[in-house]
Amino acid sequence: xxxxxxxxxxxxxxxxxxxxxxxxxxxxxxxxxxxxxxxxxxxxxxxxxxxxxxxxxxxxxxxxxxxxxxxxxxxxxxxxxxxxxxxxxxxxxxxxxxxxxxxxxxxxxxxxxxxxxxxxxxxxxxxxxxxxxxxxxxxxxxxxxxxxxxxxxxxxxxxxxxxxxxxxxxxxxxxxxxxxxxxxxxxxxxxxxxxxxxxxxxxxxxxxxxxxxxxxxxxxxxxxxxxxxxxxxxxxxxxxxxxxxxxxxxxxxxxxxxxxxxxxxxxxxxxxxxxxxxxxxxxxxxxxxxxxxxxxxxxxxxxxxxxxxxxxxxxxxxxxxxxxxxxxxxxxxxxxxxxxxxxxxxxxxxxxxxxxxxxxxxxxxxxxxxxxxxxxxxxxxxxxxxxxxxxxxxxxxxxxxxxxxxxxxxxxxxxxx
Numbered sequence: 564x565x566x567x568x569x570x571x572x573x574x575x576x577x578x579x580x581x582x583x584x585x586x587x588x589x590x591x592x593x594x595x596x597x598x599x600x601x602x603x604x605x606x607x608x609x610x611x612x613x614x615x616x617x618x619x620x621x622x623x624x625x626x627x628x629x630x631x632x633x634x635x636x637x638x639x640x641x642x643x644x645x646x647x648x649x650x651x652x653x654x655x656x657x658x659x660x661x662x663x664x665x666x667x668x669x670x671x672x673x674x675x676x677x678x679x680x681x682x683x684x685x686x687x688x689x690x691x692x693x694x695x696x697x698x699x700x701x702x703x704x705x706x707x708x709x710x711x712x713x714x715x716x717x718x719x720x721x722x723x724x725x726x727x728x729x730x731x732x733x734x735x736x737x738x739x740x741x742x743x744x745x746x747x748x749x750x751x752x753x754x755x756x757x758x759x760x761x762x763x764x765x766x767x768x769x770x771x772x773x774x775x776x777x778x779x780x781x782x783x784x785x786x787x788x789x790x791x792x793x794x795x796x797x798x799x800x801x802x803x804x805x806x807x808x809x810x811x812x813x814x815x816x817x818x819x820x821x822x823x824x825x826x827x828x829x830x831x832x833x834x835x836x837x838x839x840x841x842x843x844x845x846x847x848x849x850x851x852x853x854x855x856x857x858x859x860x861x862x863x864x865x866x867x868x869x870x871x872x873x874x875x876x877x878x879x880x881x882x883x884x885x886x887x888x889x890x891x892x893x894x895x896x897x898x899x900x901x902x903x904x905x906x907x908x909x910x911x912x913x914x915x916x917x918x919x920x921x922x923x924x925x926x927x928x929x930x931x932x933x934x935x936x937x938x939x940x941x942x943x944x945x946x947x948x949x950x951x952x953x954x955x956x957x958x959x960x961x962x963x964x965x966x967x968x969x970x971x972x973x974x975x976x977x978x979x980x
Contacts, residue, residue, distance in 0.1 A: 577711035583702040589756030596749030598726025603742035609813040619935015622810040623928035628685035630925030636690040637917025645698040652691035657750035667740030696916035713846035716897040723835030731828020781914025799922035800957040804950040807930035820878040833882040837889030861895030862958030869951025873944040
């Protein structure tokens with residue numbers, strides 16, 4: 564695939580901003596460590612218990628706090644300095660990774676400790692994610708915001724490409740604890756980047772409204788904005804019924820496809836390769852027109868890819884299908900993020916991105932729990948196939964309402980913010 568020169572010039576537009584370059588470099592290193600920990604932690608739970616139900620429960624423990632607390636995190640992101648919030652949350656995550664590494668390397672780790680540490684990390688993420696999403700516009704401004712969002716997606720999935728593969732090899736060679744140790748050290752990169760930024764933050768006016776009133780105001784804005792509401796609902800369905808396939812990946816890698824921990828890393832990286840490709844295309848695209856159609860097509864293609872993956876008995880065919888699954892879900896997710904961020908006024912940005920995080924990340928633990936319970940009764944392949952069919956059906960419904968949603972977005976874009 565060759566990207567035309569005008570579009571190629573769009574790829575790195577947001578990197579012209581010094582603070583965003585520091586953010587990008589630090590996140591690149593840190594996210595590789597994060598993906599290493601994610602893969603190693605799921606494999607450790609599977610190795611210690613062999614239970615599909617506990618794999619699902621681990622996903623719930625890690626991401627459930629995002630669903631429960633991210634609205635509070637959004638209020639905090641709109642009331643306090645987002646840069647300082649990220650420094651606190653990233654430091655907390657580093658400490659938790661160091662504790663997990665110590666327990667595992669000394670062979671004293673127990674399953675309940677894995678769940679406790681995953682829950683604490685989820686609480687930290689509930690405050691980190693809305694602040695990080697809303698902080699991007701402070702670094703690059705509104706003109707370069709779509710490019711920065713796409714680059715963030717490229718960053719996340721570039722790390723997703725390498726992190727799981729490295730984790731699979733490291734787990735096979737020396738055990739899960741080394742992945743946790745590498746992750747703990749990797750947080751120093753993002754913390755150093757944040758500390759090196761030159762900032763002239765605008766003063767945040769103190770709010771007289773209560774936290775609960777702020778939460779209600781954020782919900783009311785999203786509920787009244789039909790295009791944002793529709794994008795979030797579709798993303799929530801994909802997260803609930805589709806993304807949970809990653810929780811069951813150790814079962815596919817070991818029992819169905821015979822790949823072991825190294826195979827698990829390859830399968831997770833295959834999905835990351837597809838997602839990275841989609842993010843690069845979106846970064847080079849540089850315009851909003853037609854993104855609603857990309858969202859609909861991405862949801863439908865993602866669901867169909869999951870059905871095909873559930874039917875595949877061959878390792879490398881499964882890996883190839885996951886490239887397509889990662890590509891299509893990234894199209895849906897990144898295009899939704901771009902559309903929402905360009906429609907939301909700055910005064911609602913933290914709370915709106917908190918609700919976005921609730922749909923994208925907060926619904927995933929419920930999907931993980933549901934997938935674990937279903938897989939324990941009907942098997943992993945039927946569970947993934949069912950989720951894929953629901954995602955595809957939701958995308959078809961969204962596609963049928965596109966003309967009205969597009970017209971409403973264009974009308975709202977003319978309203979004063």
